Amino acid sequence: MDLLISLVINGLATGMLIFLLAAGLTLIFGLMSVLNFAHGGLFIWGAYTGVWVFQMSNSFILGIIAAISIGLLLGLVTERLIVRPVYGNHIQQILITLGFMLVLQELIKVVFGPDQKAVFPPDILAGSFIVGDIVLIKYRLFIIAIGILIFVISTIILKKSRIGLIVRAGVMDKEMIQSLGINIKLVFMLVFMVGAGLAGLSGVLHSVYSGVIYAEMGLEFSILAFIVVVIGGMGSFSGSLFAAILVGLAQAFMAYYVPALSLAVNMLLMTIVLIFRPQGLFQVKG
Template identity: 70%
Template sequence: MELIVNLVINGLATGMLIFLLAAGLTLIFGLMDVLNFAHGGLFVWGAYAGIFTYMYTESFLIGIIGALVAGAILGLLTEKFIITPVYGNHIQQILITLGLMLVLQEMIKVVFGPNGVSVKTPSYLAGSWEFGDVIIIKYRLFIIVVGFVIFGIFQYMLKRTKIGLIVRAGVQDKEMAQALGIHIKQVFLYVFMVGATLAALSGMLMAPYSGVIYAEMGMEYAILGFIVVVIGGMGSFSGSLLAAILVGLAGSFMAYYVPVLSLAVNMILMAIVLIFRPQGLFTIGKERST
């Protein structure tokens, strides 16, 4: 039983980090119909900006704020200068955002150096609680709590506020939203910035979790993010949470019970979902205008 609890906590923590990354991706795809392969670049820049701020100020909280600011600024610049010219063209989006991903990755090496940076968990989040044989690592619990809080905030915003209504309406029918007086391009920009900020937050929180940050980590985790978006359903926020938890738990259990399959389990999960439910676990009522 203790083992199961430990594996569940590990899986949930990993799942929540992937959720934060995938949530931005799914919002950006769902509303803007943009395939953003540079999302991993925003993730890694969030990690570096946040961790260097943390190291400089010795405050983890200020580090998180640094990551959020970096994500928002990069999101703003990416949407304005990279995404805007390629709206509506998926091939161009893939090419240009993949290119941007590589640029962002290499820029990390230029700005912060080519070697990985080891990261310490802040003292108040380090260590663990032990309840019999159950060991709860504080930082993992912290990630799970942050993940659920972010999910709760976004669910509240999407379901209960006018801004959320506008975003949900825009996801379903952009033309109609505009015809009702909604400045959808501005909404796009804000959503992209929020998505980038979530990616940056995910990168920042991932850093103490994995203990080291390096330029290539963006690409590695972005693939997990895409898998989660496909499993959860393109554009579905709740779907991303469920899929991220599934991926996290599957990874955690497989790594313990069938280590040889631990790397393949995400792909297997995605393949199963694509075979039996190609639209993903959750779908949104997207109506394209003709």
């Protein structure tokens, strides 16, 4: 029983981290059909900057703020310089964002050095609660809490505010929104920045979670986010949460029982979804 609970908590924590990364991807795709292969690059920049600030200032909150800000900033740069020149051409978008991913990844090595870095959790989140025989690791609970918080805030914004309405309508039909006189490019830029900020947040949270950071983890982790976006349905916000939890749990259980197959099971999930339901489990577009 205690094993089951700790595996579930593991899975939920991983799922939340993937969700933070996938949420941006899915909205960016839904709104402008841009698939951002550089998202993993924003993730590692968030991780490295956040950890650097955290270790310098000894304040984890400052680290998180730094990670989100670098995400927002890089999101702006990516959108302006990389994505905007090739709007509408899918092949060029995929190629160019992958190239930018490469540049971001190598720049990490220039700025922070090529070696792996160890990261330790802040004192307040280190250790665990013990309830009966069950060990609850504090940091994992913290990640789950943050994930739920972000999901709730974003859902409220998406469902209740005017900008959320515009974004949801844009995902459904962007021409219609434009003809109502809304500057969809500006909205898109904002969504892109927020998505990048979430990627940065996910990066710094993940670096403490895994205890080590290295430049290649961006691409590795973003593959999971792609899988989630595909399973959840491109453009579906709640779909990506559902799929992220599914993938996180599958990952955690397989890593415990059949470690060799932990990536394979997610691939298998994605392949099955793509073959039988290419639009994903939750379809948004009308």
